[in-house]
Amino acid sequence: MIFTCEKQKILEGISIVQKAITGKSTMPILEGIYIKAKGSTLTLIASDMDVSIQTLVDATVIEEGSIVIDAKIFGEIIRKLPNSSIKIEIIENQLLKITCEKSVFDVVYMNSNEFPELPQINEQLKISVNQNILKNMIKGTSFAIAQEETRPILQGILFEVQNKTLNLVALDGYRLAIKSEFLDNDMDIDVVIPGKTLIEVSKILEDIDEIVDITFTNNHILFNLEKTKIISRLLEGKFINYNSLLPQEHKLFVNVNRQELQNAIERASLMAKDGNTNLIRLDIQQDNLIITSNSQLGKVREEISIKLQGEGIQIAFNSKYLLDVLKNMEQNEVVMKMTSGISPCVIEEENNENAKYLVLPVRLMR
Amino acid sequence: MIFTCEKQKILEGISIVQKAITGKSTMPILEGIYIKAKGSTLTLIASDMDVSIQTLVDATVIEEGSIVIDAKIFGEIIRKLPNSSIKIEIIENQLLKITCEKSVFDVVYMNSNEFPELPQINEQLKISVNQNILKNMIKGTSFAIAQEETRPILQGILFEVQNKTLNLVALDGYRLAIKSEFLDNDMDIDVVIPGKTLIEVSKILEDIDEIVDITFTNNHILFNLEKTKIISRLLEGKFINYNSLLPQEHKLFVNVNRQELQNAIERASLMAKDGNTNLIRLDIQQDNLIITSNSQLGKVREEISIKLQGEGIQIAFNSKYLLDVLKNMEQNEVVMKMTSGISPCVIEEENNENAKYLVLPVRLMR
CATH class of the missing domain: 3.10.150.10 (DNA Polymerase III, subunit A, domain 2)
Incomplete structure (x- = not known):
C-alpha cells in the first residue's frame, strides 16, 4: 500500500471515524482505524461493535492495499504534521512509513483482515431528513435519556415514524422529551437507538440543509451522508408507551x-x-x-x-x-x-x- | 450595614479577592470574603494566611458596618443576578439580605471580628515595575518551579534585586529559568515567594503599562496596584546560588x-x-x-x-x-x-x- 493525500483531508476523515472509538472494547484491533487505499479513494472505518463509522477521503493511490493503525497515535501524528502533502506506505517489519516534508515516522500497524466487517445493510426501508433538522432533534431529546443502567431501554432514544411524522423520544422516569417533524412517508417504524451513539452521530451531522438518508433493519440503523456512513446497533426491547404518560x-x-x-x-x-x-x-x-x-x-x-x-x-x-x-x-x-x-x-x-x-x-x- | 452598588463592580472585586481562597485552610472563616462598608467604599479582603488580597469597590453606603460571607455562594449569587444595582443589608438572625430587581436572597453571614487582620507592612523598601512587565516575567519563569515538595524552597520563585536589575529565577533540578529587567534602583533584595501565590498575582496583573509598587519586609512582600493590594508570605531559607549552575x-x-x-x-x-x-x-x-x-x-x-x-x-x-x-x-x-x-x-x-x-x-x- 502506497498513497499520498493532503493532511487536512485525511485529518478530517480521522476526526469523523474516531468518534466510533469509545475505548470500551477490549479488542486492540478496535482501537485502530481501518484504512483501505483503492482507485483514487481511501476508505477509513472505525468501530466499537455498537457503532461503526466509514468515511471516504480523496487520495493519490500508487499501490492499493489496506492496514489498521492505532487511532490515537495516528491521529496525533497527522494532526501535528505540517499542512502539506503526506506520503503513507507499508515498509518491512509491519511498519507504516509516514513522510511529510522533513518528518518521517515508522509506526507499527495491524493486519486489516482482523478488522470486523461492517454489518450488511439492505437499503430498502429508507427515510430522508435534513441534517440540520436531525441534529436539532437529537440535541433536543438526548439530555433526557436515563443515566442509570437499571432500565437499559431508557438509555436509548426512540426513533419512531408514524402518521407521516418522525418522533424522537427520550425519558428517564422524571422527565420526557419529544421532538417531531413532518415526513412525507407512510412507513411505520419504531426502533430504539443507544443514546450515546446518537450523540456521536449528531456531532458528525452538519448544520446544513443537506439530506441524510436513514435505513432500518431488524438490528441496525444506517445514517448515510454524502461521504460518510454511520451504522448503529439497535437496543433490544420495547420502548415505554410514552403517549400514555x-x-x-x-x-x-x-x-x-x-x-x-x-x-x-x-x-x-x-x-x-x-x-x-x-x-x-x-x-x-x-x-x-x-x-x-x-x-x-x-x-x-x-x-x-x-x-x-x-x-x-x-x-x-x-x-x-x-x-x-x-x-x-x-x-x-x-x-x-x-x-x-x-x-x-x-x-x-x-x-x-x-x-x-x-x-x-x-x-x-x- | 446597608449599601448599594453596581453588580459589575462588586463582581469584579469578588473575582480579584477570590484568588486568595485556595480551600487549603481548615478555618471556615477563611472560606469567606470580608466586606467593610465605609465612606463611599467597600473594602473586600480574602486570605488563606499565605496570601491576602484586598481590593476597593465604589458603593453608596447607607449604614457603615462589616461582615464575612462565604465566597463561593456569595460569588455565585452576585454572578447570576441581573446586571443592575444591588442592595445589601444586615437583617435579623445573622442574615444578609441581597436584593436586585425582583430577586431577594437571605444568606447566613459570619462575624467580621473573627477574620484575621492583614499583616502590617511598612512601605519603605519599595521598587516599582510596570504591570505588563512583571506579568510577563512571572509567566516566563513560573513553569520551572519544582512540583515535588522535597525541597520547599524550589517551589518558590527567587525575587532578586541587584546591580540595578530585577531577576526572577525558578529551577527544579532539571531546568532553570531567569527573566531580568533593568531597574533604576540601588537596593539589594533577595527573597523567595511561593510560586503558586505568584501565579495568582500574575492573573490579577493586567497587560498595561501602569505601575505596580512592590514592598518588602522580613516575612512578606506587598504588591500595591491602584485599588488592589496583594500580600504574600515569603518562603524561609536561602535560594540556590543559581549563578554557579x-x-x-x-x-x-x-x-x-x-x-x-x-x-x-x-x-x-x-x-x-x-x-x-x-x-x-x-x-x-x-x-x-x-x-x-x-x-x-x-x-x-x-x-x-x-x-x-x-x-x-x-x-x-x-x-x-x-x-x-x-x-x-x-x-x-x-x-x-x-x-x-x-x-x-x-x-x-x-x-x-x-x-x-x-x-x-x-x-x-x-
Missing part, C-alpha cells in the same frame, strides 16, 4: 418568557444545592410566579411576570429537570400546562407543536 | 527558528511517550539538526535547518523540558549554547539578554 387535559396554562424563567430558577437553585435535593417551590399566582427555595445556606425568593389561565397552584420541582428542558428549548415564549401540584407539568413552545416536554413535580411533605 | 563558556552555538524546533520536538515526542521517558535525541550537524526518538510504537526522524558554530555533537533530552522552555520564549530566533552531550544546554533569545534558560541533558547508556 402525557396528560390528556390540563387545568391551568402559564405563559412565560423562557430566559427570565431560566435565570430565576438558576438563581433559586443556588440555595437548593444543600443536600443535593435541588428543590424549588413555584407559587403560581394570577400575574406572578413566585419561586422560593431554602436550605442551611439561607433562602431566596424570585418573582417573574406570567400570564395565567386557570386557578393558581403551588408545585415543587427538582430545578435541574426544569433547567435541562428550558436550556434545550429554542423559542422564547413557552407555555407550562398543569393540573395540580402532584400531576405532571407539560412544557411547550408557543405556536410550535414539534417540541413537547414533561417534568414530574416533587411531592412535598406537608 | 550557569556554564561560563560554551563550545558550540546553534541558531534555530523557535517555532520550527518546537513543532519538530512535539512530533518527535509522540514516539517518546511510551514508558513516560519523553526521551529524544538531537544529532547536531553542520547545517542540520536531526531529532530522533523511538519506542515500541515505532520511530521518528525530524530534520530542521540550523546555523552551527563549533563542532557538532549528539545530545539527548527529556522533550517536556525543552518544550516548556520553547513555549515560554517570545522571540522567534533562539540560540542554544552547549559544550558536550553531558553538560547543560543554555537557551537564549537572539539579541535579548533578559531571558535565559538552562536544561540538563539526559545521559545515555552506550
Whole structure:
C-alpha cells in the first residue's frame, strides 16, 4: 500500500471515524482505524461493535492495499504534521512509513483482515431528513435519556415514524422529551437507538440543509451522508408507551418568557444545592410566579411576570429537570400546562407543536 | 450595614479577592470574603494566611458596618443576578439580605471580628515595575518551579534585586529559568515567594503599562496596584546560588527558528511517550539538526535547518523540558549554547539578554 493525500483531508476523515472509538472494547484491533487505499479513494472505518463509522477521503493511490493503525497515535501524528502533502506506505517489519516534508515516522500497524466487517445493510426501508433538522432533534431529546443502567431501554432514544411524522423520544422516569417533524412517508417504524451513539452521530451531522438518508433493519440503523456512513446497533426491547404518560387535559396554562424563567430558577437553585435535593417551590399566582427555595445556606425568593389561565397552584420541582428542558428549548415564549401540584407539568413552545416536554413535580411533605 | 452598588463592580472585586481562597485552610472563616462598608467604599479582603488580597469597590453606603460571607455562594449569587444595582443589608438572625430587581436572597453571614487582620507592612523598601512587565516575567519563569515538595524552597520563585536589575529565577533540578529587567534602583533584595501565590498575582496583573509598587519586609512582600493590594508570605531559607549552575563558556552555538524546533520536538515526542521517558535525541550537524526518538510504537526522524558554530555533537533530552522552555520564549530566533552531550544546554533569545534558560541533558547508556 502506497498513497499520498493532503493532511487536512485525511485529518478530517480521522476526526469523523474516531468518534466510533469509545475505548470500551477490549479488542486492540478496535482501537485502530481501518484504512483501505483503492482507485483514487481511501476508505477509513472505525468501530466499537455498537457503532461503526466509514468515511471516504480523496487520495493519490500508487499501490492499493489496506492496514489498521492505532487511532490515537495516528491521529496525533497527522494532526501535528505540517499542512502539506503526506506520503503513507507499508515498509518491512509491519511498519507504516509516514513522510511529510522533513518528518518521517515508522509506526507499527495491524493486519486489516482482523478488522470486523461492517454489518450488511439492505437499503430498502429508507427515510430522508435534513441534517440540520436531525441534529436539532437529537440535541433536543438526548439530555433526557436515563443515566442509570437499571432500565437499559431508557438509555436509548426512540426513533419512531408514524402518521407521516418522525418522533424522537427520550425519558428517564422524571422527565420526557419529544421532538417531531413532518415526513412525507407512510412507513411505520419504531426502533430504539443507544443514546450515546446518537450523540456521536449528531456531532458528525452538519448544520446544513443537506439530506441524510436513514435505513432500518431488524438490528441496525444506517445514517448515510454524502461521504460518510454511520451504522448503529439497535437496543433490544420495547420502548415505554410514552403517549400514555402525557396528560390528556390540563387545568391551568402559564405563559412565560423562557430566559427570565431560566435565570430565576438558576438563581433559586443556588440555595437548593444543600443536600443535593435541588428543590424549588413555584407559587403560581394570577400575574406572578413566585419561586422560593431554602436550605442551611439561607433562602431566596424570585418573582417573574406570567400570564395565567386557570386557578393558581403551588408545585415543587427538582430545578435541574426544569433547567435541562428550558436550556434545550429554542423559542422564547413557552407555555407550562398543569393540573395540580402532584400531576405532571407539560412544557411547550408557543405556536410550535414539534417540541413537547414533561417534568414530574416533587411531592412535598406537608 | 446597608449599601448599594453596581453588580459589575462588586463582581469584579469578588473575582480579584477570590484568588486568595485556595480551600487549603481548615478555618471556615477563611472560606469567606470580608466586606467593610465605609465612606463611599467597600473594602473586600480574602486570605488563606499565605496570601491576602484586598481590593476597593465604589458603593453608596447607607449604614457603615462589616461582615464575612462565604465566597463561593456569595460569588455565585452576585454572578447570576441581573446586571443592575444591588442592595445589601444586615437583617435579623445573622442574615444578609441581597436584593436586585425582583430577586431577594437571605444568606447566613459570619462575624467580621473573627477574620484575621492583614499583616502590617511598612512601605519603605519599595521598587516599582510596570504591570505588563512583571506579568510577563512571572509567566516566563513560573513553569520551572519544582512540583515535588522535597525541597520547599524550589517551589518558590527567587525575587532578586541587584546591580540595578530585577531577576526572577525558578529551577527544579532539571531546568532553570531567569527573566531580568533593568531597574533604576540601588537596593539589594533577595527573597523567595511561593510560586503558586505568584501565579495568582500574575492573573490579577493586567497587560498595561501602569505601575505596580512592590514592598518588602522580613516575612512578606506587598504588591500595591491602584485599588488592589496583594500580600504574600515569603518562603524561609536561602535560594540556590543559581549563578554557579550557569556554564561560563560554551563550545558550540546553534541558531534555530523557535517555532520550527518546537513543532519538530512535539512530533518527535509522540514516539517518546511510551514508558513516560519523553526521551529524544538531537544529532547536531553542520547545517542540520536531526531529532530522533523511538519506542515500541515505532520511530521518528525530524530534520530542521540550523546555523552551527563549533563542532557538532549528539545530545539527548527529556522533550517536556525543552518544550516548556520553547513555549515560554517570545522571540522567534533562539540560540542554544552547549559544550558536550553531558553538560547543560543554555537557551537564549537572539539579541535579548533578559531571558535565559538552562536544561540538563539526559545521559545515555552506550
